[in-house]
Amino acid sequence: MRACVADDASKLARIVDDFPILRERTVRGRRLVYLDSAATSQKPQCVIDALVTYYSTYNANIHRGVYEIAERATDAFEGARGKVARFVNANPRELVWTRNTTEAINLVAHSWGGANIKPGDVILVTQLEHHSNLVPWQELAARTGARLTYVPVDDRGLHVLDDLDDLLDGVKLVALSHVSNTLGTIAPLDIIVPRAHAAGAVVLVDGAQAAPNMPVDVKALDVDFYAFSGHKMCAPTGIGALYGKRALLEAMPPFLTGGDMIRTVTYDGATYNDLPWKFEAGTSNIAGAIGFGAAVEYLSQIGMEWVREHERSLVSYAFERLRELEPRGLVVYGPRDPDLVADVISFNYADIHPHDLASILDGEGVCIRAGHHCTMPLMEKMGWPATARASFYIYNTRQDVDALIDALGKAAAIFKIDRAGAAGALGG
Amino acid sequence: MRACVADDASKLARIVDDFPILRERTVRGRRLVYLDSAATSQKPQCVIDALVTYYSTYNANIHRGVYEIAERATDAFEGARGKVARFVNANPRELVWTRNTTEAINLVAHSWGGANIKPGDVILVTQLEHHSNLVPWQELAARTGARLTYVPVDDRGLHVLDDLDDLLDGVKLVALSHVSNTLGTIAPLDIIVPRAHAAGAVVLVDGAQAAPNMPVDVKALDVDFYAFSGHKMCAPTGIGALYGKRALLEAMPPFLTGGDMIRTVTYDGATYNDLPWKFEAGTSNIAGAIGFGAAVEYLSQIGMEWVREHERSLVSYAFERLRELEPRGLVVYGPRDPDLVADVISFNYADIHPHDLASILDGEGVCIRAGHHCTMPLMEKMGWPATARASFYIYNTRQDVDALIDALGKAAAIFKIDRAGAAGALGG
Amino acid sequence: MDDFYRDYILDHYRNPRNFGHLEHPDVVAEDTNPLCGDRIRMELLVDANGIVADVRFFGKGCAISQASASMLTETVKGRPLADVARLTKEAVLENVGIGISPARLKCAMLGLKVLKTAAVGQLASWPDED
Amino acid sequence: MDDFYRDYILDHYRNPRNFGHLEHPDVVAEDTNPLCGDRIRMELLVDANGIVADVRFFGKGCAISQASASMLTETVKGRPLADVARLTKEAVLENVGIGISPARLKCAMLGLKVLKTAAVGQLASWPDED
Numbered sequence A, B: 001m002r003a004c005v006a007d008d009a010s011k012l013a014r015i016v017d018d019f020p021i022l023r024e025r026t027v028r029g030r031r032l033v034y035l036d037s038a039a040t041s042q043k044p045q046c047v048i049d050a051l052v053t054y055y056s057t058y059n060a061n062i063h064r065g066v067y068e069i070a071e072r073a074t075d076a077f078e079g080a081r082g083k084v085a086r087f088v089n090a091n092p093r094e095l096v097w098t099r100n101t102t103e104a105i106n107l108v109a110h111s112w113g114g115a116n117i118k119p120g121d122v123i124l125v126t127q128l129e130h131h132s133n134l135v136p137w138q139e140l141a142a143r144t145g146a147r148l149t150y151v152p153v154d155d156r157g158l159h160v161l162d163d164l165d166d167l168l169d170g171v172k173l174v175a176l177s178h179v180s181n182t183l184g185t186i187a188p189l190d191i192i193v194p195r196a197h198a199a200g201a202v203v204l205v206d207g208a209q210a211a212p213n214m215p216v217d218v219k220a221l222d223v224d225f226y227a228f229s230g231h232k233m234c235a236p237t238g239i240g241a242l243y244g245k246r247a248l249l250e251a252m253p254p255f256l257t258g259g260d261m262i263r264t265v266t267y268d269g270a271t272y273n274d275l276p277w278k279f280e281a282g283t284s285n286i287a288g289a290i291g292f293g294a295a296v297e298y299l300s301q302i303g304m305e306w307v308r309e310h311e312r313s314l315v316s317y318a319f320e321r322l323r324e325l326e327p328r329g330l331v332v333y334g335p336r337d338p339d340l341v342a343d344v345i346s347f348n349y350a351d352i353h354p355h356d357l358a359s360i361l362d363g364e365g366v367c368i369r370a371g372h373h374c375t376m377p378l379m380e381k382m383g384w385p386a387t388a389r390a391s392f393y394i395y396n397t398r399q400d401v402d403a404l405i406d407a408l409g410k411a412a413a414i415f416k417i418d419r420a421g422a423a424g425a426l427g428g
Numbered sequence C, D: 001m002d003d004f005y006r007d008y009i010l011d012h013y014r015n016p017r018n019f020g021h022l023e024h025p026d027v028v029a030e031d032t033n034p035l036c037g038d039r040i041r042m043e044l045l046v047d048a049n050g051i052v053a054d055v056r057f058f059g060k061g062c063a064i065s066q067a068s069a070s071m072l073t074e075t076v077k078g079r080p081l082a083d084v085a086r087l088t089k090e091a092v093l094e095n096v097g098i099g100i101s102p103a104r105l106k107c108a109m110l111g112l113k114v115l116k117t118a119a120v121g122q123l124a125s126w127p128d129e130d
């Protein structure tokens, strides 16, 4: 593995410097050690500036405005669509703005699902889906009389594909996450997508954890739908995107209706606008979209290959350092191979409940997440009441990993792990 | 009528100064004359600052975070809900964040409508609805086999209530706008709401143009649902709100599903969170909500009574000045009584197409809107191919009205209205 | 933008050339600009040699869309249909002169779009997207 | 927050008092903290005088929720049920001491919520919302 972090120390320092929240010593005189980017990323100055510039100099509604600032706003908004589309190698016509990944998935479940899923049909998901890529399909199945089945995952959180062809038999839709937000597992899309297509299924990929962390090419992946959120990849909150293959999107009925998504309206009915606007009802999150454009421009300048390498290296280093604590009862969940993991490590430490762990770490200026990570069924299956999760992003350093380890040491001291020890592991 | 503008010249000057886009001479050395606030309002510094502060100092995901900045973000987000709820006199539990008015209305159409509207039921709207409060009901009617009927409006755009009780017979839902975005007409909710309730109907009010411009008290209005958009009232884009009476919201099934709106999830199904989170799936527009909170705080400081008076005075002055141009073919549409009009004046000028008018006015630094204003059926009914629309907000002054009139003079000169004259009026 | 509204533009707006309908058109196409509602219909008479023998347009909308459609009808009358199918944005800009803002470009191009649709016999993509 | 995890809290977490189930409880209530998944069940034996004769709690979760539930069982044993129904947030804060962060308050209050639900015989509103 290439140790790009060490090589790129100055690049990394420059990246850290791009983030106002990381620049200043905000937590009791220390620099924030933010290890919760899988929940939401921090925002670079250039994205914040894009918002401020829009609101301060050319704030206007889009598409129908004749005057200059409305034109500028429209160009910036549609220009941002082009940038985000190019970022995942999609055509701008195939990129629909949504609030977030969740809304993108719901759009497909309602519009495509309502038109295509019939009683007795099968929808296949995996056992490690985020609630946002699970509950909409449970609801769709309940509405339509379809059946929901699961691709199993093993104890390490890796997809078990032994019976894939059987599982795919008669399946109309496969919905799975590109990267698990609980375990970091990267799904073997290269295996699943062609076989799903061969079985006649449409494939939706939840890219919420992948688009921020690795190069994504929807054409090369050959997925039918790809959903992702801006806020996890340096963009503002309230903006996400749905990529869909043009033929599928064209054939789908609109989901939300109202202003902007129509072509003509009479008292008797309406006809709809072209793609992608057919799916964008009402005033969009204009500033959010512009900020998303700035965010992917920023990420592209850094280079998504670099991002992937950087995170692989950090995860690898974190695995190494966490291993030191194993004799005291630290347990890492999920695949422990940095090649199979994106940005996330889940773990527990002896009998310290992850919420307590997160509180103590917060006292040390280290932000991690604790809980079920919106994957309750997976937690139940694995028998984990909750896990602590550290996730990494472009601005994290080896020093952040060291800070995590030191803070875990503090937690061990508070909980007297040396004495009470690894004896009483959590969740027994 | 009280001439509050003259009395409050210094207050007004201070308000103008709060808006960065209006502070600087941005359009060819002139101050922007922005008369398109009905499309989207400009944003005061305090709202922009709220966004920057969130992104720069406590950006984190909400609700599940244990660490300090996540707590601050959650408090700010839920605190903003309280502020916006109080602004319309609602309980925070009854206030659901949406992207905008359009999504709020769609939420009701899908969730409440799906559960309550049956074949043969009647949904009553008015003839002057924005597409966002029309197409969702057309779609709901088409989905369920219900019938959509209309409260007529007269030539001035005033609601004709003569046959209201007949119209209300057997009606399940009445959906109407509080203020028309095309004509400024204020709906007589005091008459319609009690009679709708007496007929057993639920009442949804589209408050997109009312909440920004006048005091709104959902309890006093006794409406069942009230939808409004932040971006039209000083808040960021991408955030809106739905007020709903608790009993109705409690009984409604969720609309979008996924993370955050659930209580428990298993591989077999899900149970849902309490109000209002039951309706908020996925990561919300956190910064947008916080900005919305700052916006209503700002508006409350100004005072919504003052806002209403200020706009009434401006509209009244604009009516006066526009009248001067009537001999040359200027036609004002809609009720011409400032007591019946909120923030909007629609007009046409001789045979100048409104798009041409808007282009020429833009050259003079005056921003107006031209077109059908997302009310195509109304335009069709009235026989107007399009109208020019000037709309006013807290930062507009009599000088802005004068600038409009001067710019109209320029347009008349370019189009040689004196010679070609009022002869060929538009839309004949 | 003000410079745009020259006398000849206003003249074409107020006195559109070739306005109305043909008795027996060989090709007809129509479209609207969804953003502003402008509407243009083009009707062509094509002779045995593939020449545009006559043309009428019908529509309503702003000075830009109506004047540019009117001027286009003058441009294409007597020209081979194949030439019409190859007309570009520049042809329209030459007609209407400079000074048009990006937001209004679609108004100016609506006539062209409809004419090309008629000529090609299928919906052309937006000229400004080529 | 670090100060919060004092020895007696950890002791209650690791050696919860009155943990388990009653054979024939008179009242039972259970709830979860939806945000962190902590779960608490309270079982009460109430004698003829309305006194809490015995109590058991069962659950899993963080040190804060488990320790404060454990301490609460000690607080209420032998007390009239009516008193239990009137217990406040302050009673819990007295038990667990200072230093708890707002985000974790719901963990500390879960046991109280369940206990009051059991006592009142209906779902109490969140104590911290009173």
Ligand SMILES: Cc1ncc(COP(=O)(O)O)c(C=O)c1O
Pocket (backbone or CB within 6 Å): A259, A281, A282, A283, A284, B038, B039, B100, B101, B102, B103, B130, B132, B133, B177, B179, B180, B181, B206, B208, B209, B229, B240, B374
């Ligand atoms: C009366 C009315 N209703 C609904 C809307 C739609 O608002 P939004 O685009 O914010 O959803 C608008 C604004 O355009 C409006 O003026």
Ligand SMILES: Cc1ncc(COP(=O)(O)O)c(C=O)c1O
Pocket (backbone or CB within 6 Å): A038, A039, A100, A101, A102, A103, A130, A132, A133, A177, A179, A180, A181, A206, A208, A209, A229, A240, A374, B259, B281, B282, B283, B284
């Ligand atoms: C894998 C995965 N899917 C979906 C989501 C939902 O994303 P959002 O909340 O932005 O809709 C998340 C983020 O929490 C996620 O990690």
